[in-house]
Amino acid sequence: MSSWIDLHALWRIVLVGVIAGAGLPAVFAIGLRALAIGTTEGQGEAKLGSNPVGVAAAGVCFAVVLAGIAWGVYMIVDGT
Amino acid sequence: MGNDFLLVLVVITALGFDFTNGFHDTGNAMATSIATKALPPRVAVAMSGALNLVGAFLSLSVAAAIASGLVNTGKVTLTVVFAGLAGGIIWNLLTWLFGIPSSSSHALIGGVVGATFAAAGSDGVIWHGLLSKVIIPAAISPIIAGIIATLGTYYIYRLTRGVPDGARTRGFRVGQIGSAAMVSLAHGTNDAQKTMGIITLALIAHGTLPAGHQAPFWVILCCALAISLGTYSGGWRVIRTLGKGLVEIEAPQGMAAESASAAVILLSSHFGYSLSTTHVATGSILGTGVGRRGATVRWGVAGRMATAWLFTLPVAALVGAGAYGIDHGIGGTGGDIVVLVLLLAVIGAIVVRSRRTPISHDNVNAEWDGDAAPAVEAPAPVAA
Numbered sequence: 199m200s201s202w203i204d205l206h207a208l209w210r211i212v213l214v215g216v217i218a219g220a221g222l223p224a225v226f227a228i229g230l231r232a233l234a235i236g237t238t239e240g241q242g243e244a245k246l247g248s249n250p251v252g253v254a255a256a257g258v259c260f261a262v263v264l265a266g267i268a269w270g271v272y273m274i275v276d277g278t
Numbered sequence: 279m280g281n282d283f284l285l286v287l288v289v290i291t292a293l294g295f296d297f298t299n300g301f302h303d304t305g306n307a308m309a310t311s312i313a314t315k316a317l318p319p320r321v322a323v324a325m326s327g328a329l330n331l332v333g334a335f336l337s338l339s340v341a342a343a344i345a346s347g348l349v350n351t352g353k354v355t356l357t358v359v360f361a362g363l364a365g366g367i368i369w370n371l372l373t374w375l376f377g378i379p380s381s382s383s384h385a386l387i388g389g390v391v392g393a394t395f396a397a398a399g400s401d402g403v404i405w406h407g408l409l410s411k412v413i414i415p416a417a418i419s420p421i422i423a424g425i426i427a428t429l430g431t432y433y434i435y436r437l438t439r440g441v442p443d444g445a446r447t448r449g450f451r452v453g454q455i456g457s458a459a460m461v462s463l464a465h466g467t468n469d470a471q472k473t474m475g476i477i478t479l480a481l482i483a484h485g486t487l488p489a490g491h492q493a494p495f496w497v498i499l500c501c502a503l504a505i506s507l508g509t510y511s512g513g514w515r516v517i518r519t520l521g522k523g524l525v526e527i528e529a530p531q532g533m534a535a536e537s538a539s540a541a542v543i544l545l546s547s548h549f550g551y552s553l554s555t556t557h558v559a560t561g562s563i564l565g566t567g568v569g570r571r572g573a574t575v576r577w578g579v580a581g582r583m584a585t586a587w588l589f590t591l592p593v594a595a596l597v598g599a600g601a602y603g604i605d606h607g608i609g610g611t612g613g614d615i616v617v618l619v620l621l622l623a624v625i626g627a628i629v630v631r632s633r634r635t636p637i638s639h640d641n642v643n644a645e646w647d648g649d650a651a652p653a654v655e656a657p658a659p660v661a662a
Contacts, residue, residue, distance in 0.1 A: 202410045203418070207549040211542065212422055219423075219541030220430035223453065223534050227437040230449040234441040246445055263453075270460055270544050274336045274467050 222266045229259030281484075284356045284614055288480045291363045291621075293504040296473040298370040299382040300330060300508020303469065305517035306379070306539065306559035307461035310532035312642060313521030316451035317458075319512070319639035326462040327510030333466020334502030347407040349391055351479070353398035357605050358390065359480050360614065364621045365389025365598030369590060371628045377515035377523070377637070378583055381554035383472060384590040387412055390476075392595030396602040411552055416587065419553040420561025423542045427562040430534035431569025438530065450529035457536035462509070464543045465555050470505045474498055514637040519579065520559065522646045525567030526574045534569065535562040557587070576646075 235252035247253050307329075308322040317325065366382070366389040373380040387408075394402040438446050474493045477500075481487040487494070521527065527535070539555075539562045546553050560583060567575035604620070605613040 201406070203414055204410075204551055207546070207551040208418070208422075210549055211545045211551060212425075214545050215422060215426050215538070215541045216429060218545070219426040219538040220433065220534070222541075223430045223457075223537045224433040224437060226449075226453050226533070227434040227530075230446065231438055231441055233449075234438075234445055263456075267456065267460060270540065271336075271463070273544055273548050274333070274463065 218266055218270070222263050225259050226263050229256040229263070232256040232259065281356060281611070283611055284360065285480060285484045285486070287614055287618060288356055288360050288363070289477055289500075291360060291367070291618075292473050292476050292480070293500055295363050295367050295370070295382075295386065295476075296470065296501050296504035297508035297511075298367055298374070299386075299469050299473070300327070300505040301511045301513040302370050302374055302379070302382050302508075302516060303465055303555055304509045304513050305520040306555050307458045307465060307536070309517045309519075309521035309559075310527050310535050310563065311451075311454050311458045312517055313527045314451065314454065314529045314532045315643075316454045316529060316532065319514075319517075319642055322458075323510050323512040323639075325459065327506045329459055329462035330466035330470070330509045331502050331506035333463040334470035334505060335498065336463070336467050347411055348387060348404055349394040350398065350402045350404065353394055353402040354390075354479065354483060355397065356480055356483050357614070358393040358397050358602060359476060359483070361393035361396070361601035361605055361617065362386070362390030362598045363476070364601040364617060365392055365594040365596075367621065368597050368624055369594040371625060373586055373590075374513055374515055375628050375632050376586075377519040378586045379516045379520055379556050379560055380583070380586050380590050381416070381556045382469065383552075383554045384412065384416065384587070385594045386472060386476070388591040388594030389598035391591070392598030393602040395595070396599035397606070413591070415551060415553045416557055419542065419546070420557045420564070423538050423558040423561035424565030424568070426541065427535050427538035427565030428569035430538055431531050431566045434530045434534055435570055447529045450533045453533040454529055454536060457533055457540055460540035461536050461543065461555075461559070464540060464547070465509075466502070466505060468543065468547055468555060470501045473501045473504070477501070512639065514639065514642045515632070518637055518642045518644075519583075520563060522643060523579045524560070524563050524576060524583075527563070527566065528570070531566040531570055531573070535559075535566040538562040538565065 232252040232255035233247050235249040304323055304326055308326045311317045312319050312322050366385040369385040369388065370382055391403055391408065474497050477497045478487065478491070478493045482489050482491065525531070539559045542558045543555055564575065564580055567573045601617050605617045607613065608616055
């Protein structure tokens with residue numbers, strides 16, 4: 199079986215892929231949500247970032263996403 | 279010493295293939311950003327081209343490995359490589375004409391395998407390697423990418439419920455550009471290496487380089503430039519199918535799709551699992567359509583693509599085998615020239631045919647009407 203399908207590589211790709219490929223966008227979404235604390239549906243974006251706690255939380259989320267991107271670039275340069 | 283004329287021909291043809299690889303795959307990175315208007319079309323292709331260039335230089339551990347494990351490299355001659363490249367180029371252009379995203383790696387592998395088969399018979403082809411390294415991953419990778427994109431899309435929409443629409447779209451456009459940039463970078467690294475590997479293989483077959491040698495700098499430079507220019511030229515027909523035809527995409531979906539593609543492409547090359555960027559990108563875009571409630575997914579378009587994928591290897595192989603047969607049958611430099619003239623004639627015919635229904639940055643986002651080419655309002659053709 200595994201001479202046909204490289205299961206060893208596959209399960210890692212799925213696991214890390216879900217964390218990086220779906221998890222990071224979700225963290226980004228949380229950041230956006232935090233930035234929008236205090237706004238309600240239908241408002242423009244003028245009120246974005248009006249809550250300092252929300253801004254701080256958003257900062258943490260976006261930092262996590264940037265770290266994920268940096269890790270991806272490192273993986274390329276590192277010589278795959 | 280081998281044949282100098284043929285070596286030059288192979289290098290030029292390989293760079294030509296690299297160019298088609300670039301423009302065929304622009305859509306993998308940029309189709310969603312263009313469809314959601316996160317980036318103007320021409321800015322998108324320029325950015326993707328530049329990142330492909332950077333990506334091609336990022337990872338320099340270039341192996342001449344494209345064909346190893348798939349064909350018996352001892353049987354690979356310059357003529358085989360030339361015929362294989364002809365098969366790859368013709369398949370890439372044909373699928374581009376119909377606006378079908380299909381794997382450039384499969385086209386190249388198909389061409390080389392077909393030519394090797396014609397040259398050395400069944401012994402020249404490593405069937406087990408072909409199945410386990412090419413065919414099975416092609417079936418699995420779009421499913422993995424699709425599942426990741428579905429999950430990402432679902433959570434993104436759940437988590438941003440209540441965020442004002444305008445703010446959400448703007449935020450995700452930024453995220454989308456970032457994730458598309460990663461896909462472009464990864465594409466430059468992965469796909470430019472394939473042509474670098476082919477040229478290195480040709481240099482070794484010719485005797486210019488000792489066996490097992492790394493790609494010389496000029497090869498890396500030329501391949502990086504060729505794939506980057508190809509990307510910049512924009513395969514608008516394929517971009518249109520991926521961005522408009524498959525799923526109607528919103529900015530959050532675009533980010534989910536590109537993130538899933540970037541993650542799967544980078545991880546699989548990290549873990550040494552070979553797959554096609556095109557299959558991954560298509561799977562991701564489909565997944566993002568499944569993950570958003572109420573999104574339109576055109577399964578008919580997806581089915582047409584999947585059918586084309588099934589034909590990629592055999593048709594490219596047939597063309598590669600035919601090109602080898604003609605070249606070898608006539609023999610010598612005369613055979614090479616005949617194949618070159620035939621190749622140029624087919625390329626010319628396809629380009630002329632494409633001018634009848636031009637797709638460019640002007641109409642790439644026109645409403646989808648069941649076909650890659652927009653029926654009306656076709657503007658003056660722009661250099662494709």
